[in-house]
Amino acid sequence: MPETVVAIRNLSKIYAQGEIQVTALNDVSLDIEMGEFLTLMGPSGSGKSTLLHIIAGIDRPTSGRCLVQNLDVTGLNESELADWRNQNVGFVFQTFNLIPVLTAFENVELPLLLTQLDRSERRRRVQTALDIVGLADRMHHLPKQLSGGQEQRVAIARALVTDPRLVVADEPTGNLDSHSAQEVLMVLQQLSREAGKTVIMVTHDPKAAAYGSRSIHLEKGELLKDEAVTAR
């Protein structure tokens, strides 16, 4: 019986914009298991990012609960959430969001500055993370000296370096050519398969979704389809 890492119960998110109310998520319930590579699909504006943000603890639902490893994330305060994110979640964004003045190594090291780890332990972890994404030889390069795909892989290394349970990625291949996208997707797939990470990825590209183990379709904030991906 596989372990449930994320349990979402009756989650709703409503944005009130003056008179108009926008329902971004409408009563979504979902379980995500350890080691799954879940892809969130659906048209633009269907609530994919909103769902991902709530799971990752950077946004709060209007109602409903989101338990990650039996901890109700929606009940944490700002600074508890910050600590929780640092320890449990790795983020990968569409735009790579590396700090331009820091080298690949330093960008990856950034989340570790919040931990108690000493210099050599930090170094070891950063190297491991860069090894996993295949960029150990680029660690002293600045983001502008890297290709888009390499930048995104550095971002993945940064997401991995704290050894989180959960890796969330919001359209990580949206800005990449197909070759670079493939590299990034392989790394994410490898994370779920070999390192046992739970990976949740938003995408609207069916080819990208094919790398996942399970695919969920959202439309107008509601869960439509939930299917295992067979063509792996």
Next chain:
Amino acid sequence: MTLGTFIIKNALRNKRRATLSILSVAVSLFLLVMLQVALRELTNPINDEGSSLRIIVRNKVSLAQPLPRRQLQVIERIQGVAAVSPFTFYGGLYKGDEKFTSFAQFAVDPERCPLLISDAKIPKEQYEAWVADRTSCILGRLTAERFGLKVGDRMQFTGQIYPADLEFMVAGIYHGTADDRNLMFHQSYLDESLGNPGTVGTWWVRAASIDEAPMVTERINNAFANSSAEVRAESERAFVLGFVSMWANIKTLITGISVVVVFALLLVTVSTMSMAIRERFRELAILKALGFRRRELFAFILAESCGLAMAGALIGAGGAWVVFHSIDIQKATNGLFILFEVTPQMMGLAFAVATALGVLSSVGPMLAVARTSVVQGLRTLD
């Protein structure tokens, strides 16, 4: 990498802007310190005990009107007066100076002077030589050094206020007063060359104690009320400040300029720094997502803006300090300014202004960071 290196790398990421921020703070604080120095020079020339005890008695009509010599006996007997001497501004042009004389010459009664010039340090025999020789003078060390004068040298003056050209023999050189430039000579010598007019420029009075000084001033004023030569007695400090009454306006002006400088600096710095932070809004959101807490981001912002402001202060105020300590202001200003120096208070002021700048310019970005959630920050570009 440490958090410190992270902050420094961030602060210096836009080299040109960092340089401009630092320079604008530096230039403004340099100016601020200069203005403070000038203000101090102009408005606070004498501030010692002797100065508080000394009273200048002048003609009520104007400083240019002389006072009758016979007033001496009256003043002498006023309660609380410890010493009194004539004090006449001769205002001659010294032969060694070209256009204007860089030091004042006063005619006094040397025998009545010891108490009045108690702060001046002068060898006893030089003082006695001065008292003994009617045509001799004593000279402040600064002036003596400036013209390379020694005891025994002679000095020639062309009268500019009085029709009397005088020549003095330097009997002594003093130092230790607030302004070691002045020359003092015998009133009787001046009287004689003017045909004994029986008048003096002003009276120089020393009160017996600081507490009594205001009463003494009042008593002197009252003593000559309704006489043919009414007087105005005031403390030497008030007199000096009044003598340069235009400086009072300058003080307002300088204070005004200082305020404007600081204010302009504030606007410039605050806007550049806020811009620098605002540009990185998304990055700050990312840092938040990575687990950095609000207070850590506040610390980053504060450290960065205070760091830049402090660098500016070090260059600007530190630069002013170095400049004023390495330049001989007296020489540079032809002896017009003597006190020019940067006091610890001025440095304190400059660094306080810099700190305030750093703090103030981080307020805006901090508020923005506090108000913006990670998601909002991320959506600014997505």
